[in-house]
Amino acid sequence: MTVYLRADSVTLELPLDVQRVDDSGHSTGLKASLGGTSRTYRDVLKNITFSAEEGDRIGILGLNGAGKTTLLRVLNGAFPPTLGKVERSGSTQSLLNATLGFAEYATVTENVILRGTAMGLRRRQLEAALPGILEFAGLVDRAAHRLHTLSSGQRMRLGFAISTAIQPDILLMDEWLATGDAAFIQRAQERMSDRVNGSQIVVLASHNTGLIRKLCNKVIVLESGRAVFVGDAAAGLECYRDMVANASAELRLYLAQNDPLLFGETVGVVERVIRQGSTLLVEGWAVSDRGREAGIVHVEVAGTPFAFEKFERKDRDDVRRYTGRSGNFGFAVEVPVAESADIMPLPAKVIVSVGEAKGQLGAPLRYVATGEFVA
Numbered sequence: 001m002t003v004y005l006r007a008d009s010v011t012l013e014l015p016l017d018v019q020r021v022d023d024s025g026h027s028t029g030l031k032a033s034l035g036g037t038s039r040t041y042r043d044v045l046k047n048i049t050f051s052a053e054e055g056d057r058i059g060i061l062g063l064n065g066a067g068k069t070t071l072l073r074v075l076n077g078a079f080p081p082t083l084g085k086v087e088r089s090g091s092t093q094s095l096l097n098a099t100l101g102f103a104e105y106a107t108v109t110e111n112v113i114l115r116g117t118a119m120g121l122r123r124r125q126l127e128a129a130l131p132g133i134l135e136f137a138g139l140v141d142r143a144a145h146r147l148h149t150l151s152s153g154q155r156m157r158l159g160f161a162i163s164t165a166i167q168p169d170i171l172l173m174d175e176w177l178a179t180g181d182a183a184f185i186q187r188a189q190e191r192m193s194d195r196v197n198g199s200q201i202v203v204l205a206s207h208n209t210g211l212i213r214k215l216c217n218k219v220i221v222l223e224s225g226r227a228v229f230v231g232d233a234a235a236g237l238e239c240y241r242d243m244v245a246n247a248s249a250e251l252r253l254y255l256a257q258n259d260p261l262l263f264g265e266t267v268g269v270v271e272r273v274i275r276q277g278s279t280l281l282v283e284g285w286a287v288s289d290r291g292r293e294a295g296i297v298h299v300e301v302a303g304t305p306f307a308f309e310k311f312e313r314k315d316r317d318d319v320r321r322y323t324g325r326s327g328n329f330g331f332a333v334e335v336p337v338a339e340s341a342d343i344m345p346l347p348a349k350v351i352v353s354v355g356e357a358k359g360q361l362g363a364p365l366r367y368v369a370t371g372e373f374v375a
């Protein structure tokens with residue numbers, strides 16, 4: 001049997017139920033809650049086409065709310081597309097939500113059977129897998145206990161053990177962070193790599209570009225439900241990086257903190273932020289991931305962005321020595337701020353990013369007030 005997974009012009013409309021509010025636009029407690037909802041439909045996925053063949057590992061990237069999880073749900077058949085079609089050949093397992101679909105008042109064993117049946121397993125397969133599942137979840141002596149007596153960590157372990165008990169041909173995964181004690185996390189990671197290695201096709205939605213770089217040969221980049229890129233992983237990662245670089249400074253900061261490799265090895269710090277009447281002096285140093293000087297300094301002050309393509313470059317002997325590169329890596333910019341502007345506290349309301357060019361801004365720089373070189 002040839003294993004494949006294809007999406008052809010997939011569009012998904014979902015109902016958006018909104019609570020009615022009174023004429024003033026304010027929701028007013030009981031009155032509003034009795035007012036009912038109004039339903040509109042919106043395209044959560046728009047015209048998505050791609051195909052995965054045996055050996056493909058596809059990473060799905062996109063900012064929050066872009067439609068990554070919803071696309072996985074369409075691929076696993078949970079949501080039938082409104083337009084277009086999904087074609088699949090091969091057994092499929094999705095790891096979307098470990099604890100979804102448990103029955104609170106059924107026992108642990110009954111839950112294994114319920115979830116396993118929903119996964120399409122036959123009774124004999126389930127009976128054979130049951131001891132291993134209980135053992136993996138560390139719940140052998142709780143097999144006859146009702147689910148609602150388990151802790152959230154125990155449920156998570158049980159859900160993980162069931163969902164990964166069988167090797168599928170096609171594995172669909174959302175950002176999957178195993179929680180629990182260190183020993184469980186390690187066993188969970190080992191099992192995940194076995195399952196990923198054993199699958200013919202893997203589709204992984206994640207914000208973790210390091211993981212996608214390591215695992216995937218293809219990438220789909222989603223933006224507001226549209227696939228703005230489908231193709232080779234390296235080019236897809238560039239596309240996502242550009243998308244993040246153009247996003248707001250807060251979002252860049254958040255994503256970069258959660259994904260240290262997103263912007264490559266860009267290093268630098270902000271060392272001085274001083275208000276001088278109607279200007280704000282911002283100084284620091286930065287080396288781009290290709291070892292070059294900054295081409296643009298972007299400063300956001302209390303939410304207002306300023307971009308400087310011309311700015312004072314300073315020689316930083318310490319940075320040159322450390323990087324072994326030549327260039328004036330220090331920068332100083334004077335940002336105009338109204339005397340009345342509320343920019344306190346400093347430097348918390350100042351976010352500085354540098355890049356080689358517009359649209360290639362790196363992660364926001366840390367503030368280190370020492371004036372010393374800090375890598």
Ligand SMILES: Nc1ncnc2c1ncn2[C@@H]1O[C@H](COP(=O)(O)OP(=O)(O)OP(=O)(O)O)[C@@H](O)[C@H]1O
Pocket residue numbers: 014015016044062063064065066067068069070071
């Ligand atoms: N059942 C639903 N009904 C209506 N709208 C939905 C439903 N599920 C998701 N959405 C909307 O669809 C959009 C895409 O959501 P989705 O969870 O797929 O995004 P995502 O890219 O996985 O986001 P994140 O990175 O935050 O997990 C969001 O705007 C979300 O509000």
